[in-house]
Amino acid sequence: MKREVQAMLLVLLGSAALRISLFSDTYLRYVRRALGPYLVAAGVVLVALGAVSAVAALRGSRDEDAEGTEDAGGDEEQHEGHGHGPGEGHGHGEGDGHGHGPRIAWLLVLPVATIFLVSPPALGSYTAQRAASAVTKPATAAAGFPALPAGDPLVLPLAEFDVRALWDTSRPLAGRRVRLLGFATPKSGGGWYVTRLVISCCAADALAYKAEIRGAAAPPPGSWVEVTGVWQPDGQPARPDAVPALTAAQVVPVPQPRDPYE
Known part of the structure; x- marks a missing residue:
């Protein structure tokens, strides 16, 4: 791959990282907020490396052109009066196979262009129905949980x-x-859940936390809502695959939050 192509790919990839992290919050669809500064730093480094590579490639091209001009002048003096006849040239034919590599290398631009043109949405209902939803018992449970804050209603993360x-x-x-x-x-079998995905690092490790909603009609799948209600204990033994139930008093449609993950 030519150095010019490598430099351009570095700049494009770095610009894509900056576009989703520094100039917007699109990166929150894919990774935790805490990783934002690292994406910005990586984008800056890639753009800087691409710029340095581009300058080096430009200087190298100028040096090669200058050397070629000097060599051409020397060859002309050495071969003066010794011209070649027809068909005696030493040039390469069109089928020598050179010059095709850089054309193929340009295909590497396509994934980078996709980042600019298409921003995949955050994980949602489709993923939640297929993601693991086991609620494991915290290691600190034996020592007791801290007291819940005051307030009515009590606003809690779903997890x-x-x-x-x-x-x-x-x-x-x-x-x-x-x-x-x-x-x-x-x-x-009927009914619906209010669901939230929780990520530890990125969308690839997402876990689904759910609460079964009773006493309210199901909104369209994937729509965001605030549900206010009262926990409905079923008297069954706790187990990781259980899903708590909430008897809803109010269900309010809301826009998707900027950070869709807990």
């Missing part, structure tokens, strides 16, 4: 609601109104 409902034996959610934010996913 914390699931953990508290399943593993907090003091039952602090009993009788309290809770407000949860998430998107709607259908329940097999």
